[in-house]
Amino acid sequence: MTRRMSWFAAAAVGVSAGAVLAVAQPGSAGRPGDEVVDLPPPQRGLLPEMAIAKPASWGDRSPTVPEGWTVRAIAADLRIPRQTLALPNGDILVAEGKGKSAPVLTPKDYIAGIIKSKGTTSVKGGDRLTLLRDADGDGTYEGRWVFAEKLNAPYGLALVGNRLYVANQDALVRFNYRTGQTQADEAPVQVAKLPSAINHHWTKALAADAEGRFLYVGIGSNSNVGERGMAIEENRAMVWQIDAQTGATRPFATGLRNPTALAFEPSSRQLWAVVNERDELGPELVPDYLTSVREGAFYGWPYAYWGQNVDTRVKPADPQKVSATVKPDFALQSHSAPLGLAFTRQRGAGAFAEGAFVGLHGSWNRSEPVGYKVIFVPFRDGRPAGPAVDFVTGFQADGKTMGRPVGVSVDGKGAVIVADDLSNTVWRVTPTR
Secondary structure: OOOOHHHHHHHHHHHHHHHHOOOOOOOOOOOEHHOOOOOOOOOOOOOOOOOOOOOOOOOOOOOOOOOOOOEEEEEOOOOOOOEEOOOOOOOOOEEEEOOOOOOOHHHHHHHHHHHHHHHOOOOOOOOEEEEEEEEOOOOOOOEEEEEEOOOOOOOOEEEEEEEEEEEEEEEEEEEOOOOOOOOOOOOOOOEEEEEOOOOOOOOOOEEEEOOOOEEEEOOOOOOOOOOOOHHHHHHOOOOEEEEEEOOOOOEEEEEOOOEEEEEEEOOOOOOEEEEEOOOOOOOOOOOEEEEEEEOEEEEOOOEEEEEEEEOOOOOOOHHHHHHOOOOOOOOEEOOEEEEEEEEOEEEEEOHHOOOEEEEEEOOOOOOOOOOEEEEEEEEOEEEOOOOEEEEEEEEEOOOOOOOOOEEEEEOOOEEEEEEEEEEEEEEEEEEOO
């Protein structure tokens, strides 16, 4: 073993010994953006604070949901479920896979990679789409087929008419689809290539407008805060707009470090995103967020955060970029890692009748974990209308972590579908009244 590798190993053991055992209950969910006024000062050190999930089986437990709702596992033993799509006939499509990670730059990257891997599943990604069916409507999804396989880390899903779009880590592709189909008839057709070199953030979120003319793809940055140089960030940290017919692409909104889920708010038909913000500025910086995605807007990365707060780590600075930065709409807990977004508007759902469900995958960059749940952000007239409330919790208990929410979707009966990529389960949360 080289001297350099010996130092890596020793440091990794020393940090992980403290980090893995430091498990606490999640903190608060989030709050409207205009309530976040005074951010704490940045905190920087040799290594960031860490508390990594300690995986455990569910056993006889299950997630906790509000009164008036029930939760049920409708599929297990999947191969890293990420995002789901509720099809018009009630079938559910699940994207399964795991993308590649960027090569390490520093000893800190090496150490953090070892530690973070302890909080994830050991299952190999499926690189496929699985279709689930409840043929008799009794809540048991007895039908299960591999709809398509040999994909490349599929993530975002969208259905427009008879075309099913899938955002792989390297390309947006489409399948022909007919109602009731259980397996793709042919290989997918490429619509547009997507940035995949290095792929520090590999997930490619996807949404389609109501007319199906344009598709929107969220593309994450290739670094935390530009430390690899800005040349490799070309066409990244942004939302692309893609012409569904021609495959022509253009930047729609920029400066979004890692837009991990996209959805259109139904009343305003405005595009929204959840974004994973930067790390290593302390446990309360920087807020992750939910925001409307405005055409031509710049949201700050890497030069500024939460509006025009300058990130002094970025050299050279760019005052013009800072002054052009748009402040996001709604703050989420720092490092809670939002990965899912789905809007709902339905009568009879009480406090959850109108708003956005957000899947919080959970933190690593703080000593007391946050996230590890699904929250609900109430909306009115197309805008956030109050603080977030917990919707699905109980993914952590007794110092253990049984699950980690990723994608969320809402089916035709108002049930919320939650992908859990730690236990490799899909949960269905159903209103009982």
